[in-house]
Amino acid sequence: MLKLAWAITRLNVWVARIAAWLIVPIFVLLMADVIMRYLVGSAAIWTAEFAQLIFGVYAVVAGGYLLSERAHVSVDIFYGKFSRVQKAKVDLATSVLFFLFVGVLIWQSADMAWESVAKMESSYSIWNPYIWPVKLAIPIAGILLLLQGLVRVASDIRTAAGYENDPETFGKQAGDDPSH
Secondary structure, three states: OHHHHHHHHHHHHHHHHHHHOOHHHHHHHHHHHHHHHHHOOOOOOOHHHHHHHHHHHHHHHOHHHHHHOOOOOOOOOOHHHOOHHHHHHHHHHHHHHHHHHHHHHHHHHHHHHHHHHHHOOEOOOOOOOEOHHHHHHHHHHHHHHHHHHHHHHHHHHHHHOOOOOOHHHHOOOOOOOOOO
8 A cells, every 4th residue: 555655646746747847838938929919019829828728737737746745725723723633633534525526526527528539629719729638637637636635545544543654655744733
């Protein structure tokens, strides 16, 4: 189990590191858009839309990594004051909501992606790029998030039982100190 948890966490870290590089083409495309507006008086028809498509992939594929780093937004009014064992127990109790959300996300996005790929869907803009790869990224990202969620549950069970968890295997661990 530890090797599988480590592999899932490393996979999400690897995907996030690759996704981080997507900022470069987004930046270049948006800069080209601005430069073209000032030099020529109008932007190319494809730069802003292409940047949006890349950003769509960038935004969804890092969810598993964010979960491993405990980087999702949380309300720490009460939770932040709990001990790490109490935090693990609360996380376990609320994990049902997480898995319900991720299950619906994967189910609905897989259906949407399947239809999009089958139709080779495009954006219907003047440029008309294919958008099915972006839609396909959503269920893939959901699966990565689900896998990291399973690792998080295993980590929380181990923490509640009094075991220490290696952050390389289970991701960042909650501490006893207040979060902020």
